[in-house]
Amino acid sequence: MLKLNDISYDIPDREGILKDVNMEIGTGEMVVVTGPNGGGKTSLIRAIAGVIQPSSGEIWLDDTDLTELGITERANAGVAYSFQNPVRFKGFRVRDLIRIAAKRRMKEQEICNVLSRVGLCARSYIDREVDGSLSGGELKRIEIATVLMRKVKLYLFDEPEAGIDLWSFGHLVEIFSELRKDSGATIVIISHQERIINLADRLAVLADGRLTHFGTRDEILPHLHIRPFSFSCQTDGAE
């Protein structure tokens, strides 16, 4: 279970990036976080992963208080985090990054299996460099692969659909559907995609740093307008 108690995040010139966010997400539950750009979604996930330190509040994963732990300690306590913008590494081959994520030597076939899970034709990618020579979509899938391959208690995905073409998107939806079914882990996905939202047990909306809605799809969706290519959040009447 992931528990966020009164999480706030301020930085010197900008107060209220996150404002008193409270959430409790059960073991095995999938929550999709959505909301307008700049609403604080990435900040929330980075606070859970330990990349930023909230100004106040507590973060618990089962019986472990994560609040004071660093990124590495949280990773080893069972937190996996897929970045919105994947990082490029000059000199790392795809196989190097996968091996680092596995924290052990891996046979070529195992690496291929990890990559084919995210729809990359493995043999042609394994020795590619994780740098500017890969497309945004390819990098994003490798990023997702490094997270999916870890067996953890909590998976965090920040806009996994970004940069993924429509054809592969269906495959991505399947990946999350399977992860939800098979992992038994808590899953938090930031997404604007209806098909990912439809997988969620519950939906959360963050706008202007505040958790404006948190409930089942049936409770929340009537308050949201989701149209193709546009998304807006109806805030009037919220809270």
Next chain:
Amino acid sequence: MDNSPTTPVDLEKVKNILDSLPISATTRDILAGLDCHIPDPERTAYNIRENSRCAGRHSTPEIQIVPKTDGKSGVDVYVAAGTVDQSVYIPACISQSGVDEDVYNDFHIGAGAKVKIIAGCGIHTHSNEKSRHSGIHNFYLEAGARVIYVEKHLGGGVGRHNVQIDPITHCELAEGSYLEMDTVQIGGVDDSRRLTTGTVGPGASLVVKESLLTEFEQRTTTDFNITLAGAGSSVELASRSVAKDDSYQEYTSVITGDNACKGHSACDAILVGRGKVDATPTLRANHPDAQLIHEAAIGKIAGDQIIKLQTLGLTEAEAEQKIIDGFLRTL
């Protein structure tokens, strides 16, 4: 320490070669560090230097290694035209301090030959006395020859070792030939002045991949001066360097295009601590169809790279080490 070779070759043969050589345990360690495992005597010519003397030399019918006769130390390596699938090992090992040597090795590669040359120098001494090794290498590639040259420089041992390694490399590439130089110098060398010069003939290509790491108060300068003389010639210089602590590195490259040609130089440097790097790439185009590009990028390790590896469970120090190893192609 386990000195057994790690390459999947006939282990009995390899063991016999290394065992049969009158070399010290330190030299065996250095050879392992230089990846000199001498895989197959029927296809490998070698000349092993230990403390300025020859500890073992072997030629094949196609690759002859002949000691210099002009009073200089070093060898001439003659690779017969058309030789394929053979390699040359010419490591220099120094385990006594006080060595100060210039070694002249010339490589004459016959037309159409395809060979791999593994060279390098390891200095592993136990006192503070200075050791200096300068390998002066000339490569003469005849038409269509293809050479992969791998060179490692290692310093080590106990005490405030005072190690200087100055490699001077010159190459001449005839029509349609190809030379790839992969050079690595990772720590342990206090002072190093590297100079690489070359002339690239018509349709020939030179590729240089250099990886350098300096730490403590080490200083390394690396200088390239390449002339693209022939039509359709090309050069690709890729230097990756990491300057840690109070170390200093200087990179200078001059690519001159005298014909329709392609030249690219890239100097990428990572600074750790108070390390300093100067990079001065120069391009000279003397022909309207010369296409020359240079790139130089110097900076700290990107914060998001460290964060990404931390989210995979690595500590900050482990993440930094991995990023450096990957960057220097030693992962």
